[in-house]
Amino acid sequence: MTTVLIVASAAPKQPAVLVEALERFRDRGATVTVACFFDSAELPIDPALADVRTFAVPVEKRDARFRKALGRAQANRKLWLHARRNAWLRQRYRKADLLVALDARTVHTVWEMAQRNTRAGAHYGLVPALRALDSARTEPVGKRLERQMAAAAGIGARGAKRAAVQTVRTTLRKATGQTVMSNPAGAWFWTRAVAAPRVPDRFRSKLAVRLHDSAVRAGRPAVAARAASAAVNRISSAGTRADVLTQAAQSELALGHVPTGLHDAIRAQLALADSLVSKNPTxxxxxxxxxxxxxxxxxxxxxxxxxxMSEDPGAFLAPFRASAAARKLSGPRCRLAPAAPAPTDRPLRLLVTTLINDNFLPEILERYRAMPNVEVRFLDLHEDPVTRPLALSGSAVIEHLLAGESSYGAKIEEWLRPHLDWADTVFVDWCQATAALFTLHDPGTARIIVRLHSFEAFNFWPHLVDFSRVDDVVFVSEHLQDLSTAVLPQLAEPGGPRLWVIDNAMDLQRYPRVKSADARFNLGMVGFSSVAKDPRWAIDVLRRLRERDERYRLTLIGSNFNNRTSKPAKDYGKLLSKDLAELEPLDAVRRYGQTDDVPAALQEVGVILSTSVRESFHCGLVEGAASGAVPVVRDWPFFAGKPHGARTLFPADWVVATPEEAAERILDATATEERWRETGQVASEHALKTWDWTVTQSGFDRLLLDG
Known part of the structure; x- marks a missing residue:
C-alpha cells in the first residue's frame, strides 16, 4: 500500500479540488495523511479519505534558542523548523512513499523531508503527485543510491555550516558581552577593533550596536559612547550612521537611561532627512x-x-530648528481666506472634536447644546473604525507635509472637508493628531480653535500643526502658556494665533459636603497612576506626620500605579510597592480605587495633596479644595522658580517647597478641629468663586461666542 503525506500551510481556497484528489488517491489504494500548519477544523475532510492533523504548536517561552532561530529564518524555513521538531510528523515523513507540497510555502519543507527520506518521491501540487502515482515507475538502484548519497552529503554540509555559524555567533556574543566591556582592557580592544579599517559597514554597524549595548548594561555609558562614535566615524553610509546612533540611543532608553548620544542620533536622522527631502520624501x-x-x-x-524639555526647551529642540525637513513640517501654509464672523441670521455652528479623550468637555458640550443660538456637533476621530487608522498615523502626516501631496492627504480632505464646510467654529481639544489633521488642508472660512494641555508640549504632534491656519490657542494656565510658547515660538510671533488662558470647565458645586471629625487626619490624593504624580512624595510627608501623630493616614483615589510603560516606571513602582507593603498593614495607607463618585470619596479626606512634578492645572487638587479639604500643593519642580507655576496659580499659603514644609502646614492647619474646618472652608470658598463652571464659563463665552 502506498503512503502519501500532504503538507499544507493554509486551508485551500477550493477544498473541493483537494477532496477530489483524495478520492483519486483512495481509489488507487493509497493511505493519505494531511499535515496542517493551521487549525485542521478549517479543513473538514471525511476521515475515510485522509487523516488530517494540526502539528504546529506555540513555541515554549523557555526555548530561547529555538525562538532565536525562528526570528532569523525566512518564512518558508520557519515551517520546516517547526516540522522537524514534531515527533509525529517525523515518523510520517520518514515512512511516506510520496511527499506532496500543497502550496508554495511548504515546498522547502517537503524538499527537506525528501532529503531525509530518499526513497520517497517529492512533488509540488496534487496533479503531479497523482501522475507520479499512476506511472508506478521503479527508479534504478544506481540512481537511487546516487540520490541518497547526495542528500546525506547535503544534510551533513548544511548541518556543519549551521554549527560553525552558531559557534562563531556564540563566541562573538561572549567576547563582546558585559563582562568583557566592563573590563578596561576588553573595552580598549573592542573600541579599536570596531574602528579598524576595511571592515564592511554591515558588520561594523552590528558590532557597534552590540558593544554599545554591552557597555551600557555593564554600567559604562562613556565606553558605550566611545565605541559607537568610533564606529560611526568609519561608516560611509549616512543612513547606516544614523541607524547605529539611533539603535544605541534606543537601547539606553529601554534601560531607562537618558542616552549620552541622544542629540547625536537625532541630528544624524535629521541630516539624513534633509539630504532626502527633495528627492525622496518618503x-x-x-x-x-x-x-x-x-x-x-x-x-x-x-x-x-x-x-x-522643561529645563531648556530651546536647547533640547535645537536640532529640529536647524533642520530644513523639520522646519518644513510646521512651516506656515496660511489660509486662503480669514475666518468668517459669527452669523447673525442663524445659530452658530460649533464643531467640538477630539481624539479618544473627552474628559474635559462634558460641561462645555452641555452648556452650548442648551443654547438656542448655537448648533453643536461632536466628533471623536477615534469612533469610526474605518477612518480611525487615518487619525493614528503620525508618519503619514509627516510624509504628506514633506511631499506636499499624498493619497493619505486626499483621504483626510475627503473625511474632514464636510465638517469644515458645515462649521462656523471648530473647537479642537488636545493639540495632537486632531489639530494636525484639521490644519492639513485649508480650513475655508471656519474658525479654528485649539486647546493645548500639558501632555502635548512634550510630544511631536504640535510640531505638525500649521498654526497659520489656527485662529486661537487656549491654555489652562499661564505656566503652560509659557512652556508652550518656548516649545513653539511661532505661537508668539506677530500674526500668530490669539492666545487665551481659560481655566478647565469644572462643576465644583457638587463637592462641598459635611466631613466627619475623623477626616481631619486623612490625607488624600486624586490620581497616583504615573511617575509624574510622584505618590512617594506624599508618603514621605505621611511618614513625617506619623512621627508626630499616628492618626494621620493617606487615601489614594484612582487607578493603581502603572509600572508597565518603561523601566523607570517599573523601578519607581517597585519602590512604591515596598512603601505600601509597609504602610497598608498599619492602616496608614488605603487605596480607595477608581470611582465615578469622586465627591463621595473626597468627603472622607481632610487634607488634599498635589505632589506632582508637573501639572497644567490639577483638577483633582481643586476638587479636593472645593470639598473643604485643606490644600497642600508641592511647588511643581518642572515650573518652580519660573515666572508662573503653582505659586502664581494658587494662594501662596497653599504651596510648599519640601516634604518638611508640607508636614508643618498640615500639622498647623489640623492642630484643632475648629482650625481645620475653618481653613478648609476658606479654601472651598476660594475654589468655588475662582474655578467653578458658573465663573469660568464666561471665558468660554467670550472665546466661542464673541471671538
Missing part, C-alpha cells in the same frame, strides 16, 4: 519620524521626575 519622512520618536520618548519626559 525616506525623508521616515528619518524625521525616527528623530521625533527619540525626542518624544516617554522615558525622557513622563516616567522620570525631570525632563530636558
Amino acid at each position: 525616506q525623508s519622512a521616515a528619518a524625521v519620524s525616527k528623530a521625533w520618536s527619540l525626542s518624544s520618548n516617554r522615558v525622557l519626559h513622563f516616567d522620570r521626575l525631570t525632563s530636558p
Whole structure:
C-alpha cells in the first residue's frame, strides 16, 4: 500500500479540488495523511479519505534558542523548523512513499523531508503527485543510491555550516558581552577593533550596536559612547550612521537611561532627512519620524521626575530648528481666506472634536447644546473604525507635509472637508493628531480653535500643526502658556494665533459636603497612576506626620500605579510597592480605587495633596479644595522658580517647597478641629468663586461666542 503525506500551510481556497484528489488517491489504494500548519477544523475532510492533523504548536517561552532561530529564518524555513521538531510528523515523513507540497510555502519543507527520506518521491501540487502515482515507475538502484548519497552529503554540509555559524555567533556574543566591556582592557580592544579599517559597514554597524549595548548594561555609558562614535566615524553610509546612533540611543532608553548620544542620533536622522527631502520624501519622512520618536520618548519626559524639555526647551529642540525637513513640517501654509464672523441670521455652528479623550468637555458640550443660538456637533476621530487608522498615523502626516501631496492627504480632505464646510467654529481639544489633521488642508472660512494641555508640549504632534491656519490657542494656565510658547515660538510671533488662558470647565458645586471629625487626619490624593504624580512624595510627608501623630493616614483615589510603560516606571513602582507593603498593614495607607463618585470619596479626606512634578492645572487638587479639604500643593519642580507655576496659580499659603514644609502646614492647619474646618472652608470658598463652571464659563463665552 502506498503512503502519501500532504503538507499544507493554509486551508485551500477550493477544498473541493483537494477532496477530489483524495478520492483519486483512495481509489488507487493509497493511505493519505494531511499535515496542517493551521487549525485542521478549517479543513473538514471525511476521515475515510485522509487523516488530517494540526502539528504546529506555540513555541515554549523557555526555548530561547529555538525562538532565536525562528526570528532569523525566512518564512518558508520557519515551517520546516517547526516540522522537524514534531515527533509525529517525523515518523510520517520518514515512512511516506510520496511527499506532496500543497502550496508554495511548504515546498522547502517537503524538499527537506525528501532529503531525509530518499526513497520517497517529492512533488509540488496534487496533479503531479497523482501522475507520479499512476506511472508506478521503479527508479534504478544506481540512481537511487546516487540520490541518497547526495542528500546525506547535503544534510551533513548544511548541518556543519549551521554549527560553525552558531559557534562563531556564540563566541562573538561572549567576547563582546558585559563582562568583557566592563573590563578596561576588553573595552580598549573592542573600541579599536570596531574602528579598524576595511571592515564592511554591515558588520561594523552590528558590532557597534552590540558593544554599545554591552557597555551600557555593564554600567559604562562613556565606553558605550566611545565605541559607537568610533564606529560611526568609519561608516560611509549616512543612513547606516544614523541607524547605529539611533539603535544605541534606543537601547539606553529601554534601560531607562537618558542616552549620552541622544542629540547625536537625532541630528544624524535629521541630516539624513534633509539630504532626502527633495528627492525622496518618503525616506525623508521616515528619518524625521525616527528623530521625533527619540525626542518624544516617554522615558525622557513622563516616567522620570525631570525632563530636558522643561529645563531648556530651546536647547533640547535645537536640532529640529536647524533642520530644513523639520522646519518644513510646521512651516506656515496660511489660509486662503480669514475666518468668517459669527452669523447673525442663524445659530452658530460649533464643531467640538477630539481624539479618544473627552474628559474635559462634558460641561462645555452641555452648556452650548442648551443654547438656542448655537448648533453643536461632536466628533471623536477615534469612533469610526474605518477612518480611525487615518487619525493614528503620525508618519503619514509627516510624509504628506514633506511631499506636499499624498493619497493619505486626499483621504483626510475627503473625511474632514464636510465638517469644515458645515462649521462656523471648530473647537479642537488636545493639540495632537486632531489639530494636525484639521490644519492639513485649508480650513475655508471656519474658525479654528485649539486647546493645548500639558501632555502635548512634550510630544511631536504640535510640531505638525500649521498654526497659520489656527485662529486661537487656549491654555489652562499661564505656566503652560509659557512652556508652550518656548516649545513653539511661532505661537508668539506677530500674526500668530490669539492666545487665551481659560481655566478647565469644572462643576465644583457638587463637592462641598459635611466631613466627619475623623477626616481631619486623612490625607488624600486624586490620581497616583504615573511617575509624574510622584505618590512617594506624599508618603514621605505621611511618614513625617506619623512621627508626630499616628492618626494621620493617606487615601489614594484612582487607578493603581502603572509600572508597565518603561523601566523607570517599573523601578519607581517597585519602590512604591515596598512603601505600601509597609504602610497598608498599619492602616496608614488605603487605596480607595477608581470611582465615578469622586465627591463621595473626597468627603472622607481632610487634607488634599498635589505632589506632582508637573501639572497644567490639577483638577483633582481643586476638587479636593472645593470639598473643604485643606490644600497642600508641592511647588511643581518642572515650573518652580519660573515666572508662573503653582505659586502664581494658587494662594501662596497653599504651596510648599519640601516634604518638611508640607508636614508643618498640615500639622498647623489640623492642630484643632475648629482650625481645620475653618481653613478648609476658606479654601472651598476660594475654589468655588475662582474655578467653578458658573465663573469660568464666561471665558468660554467670550472665546466661542464673541471671538
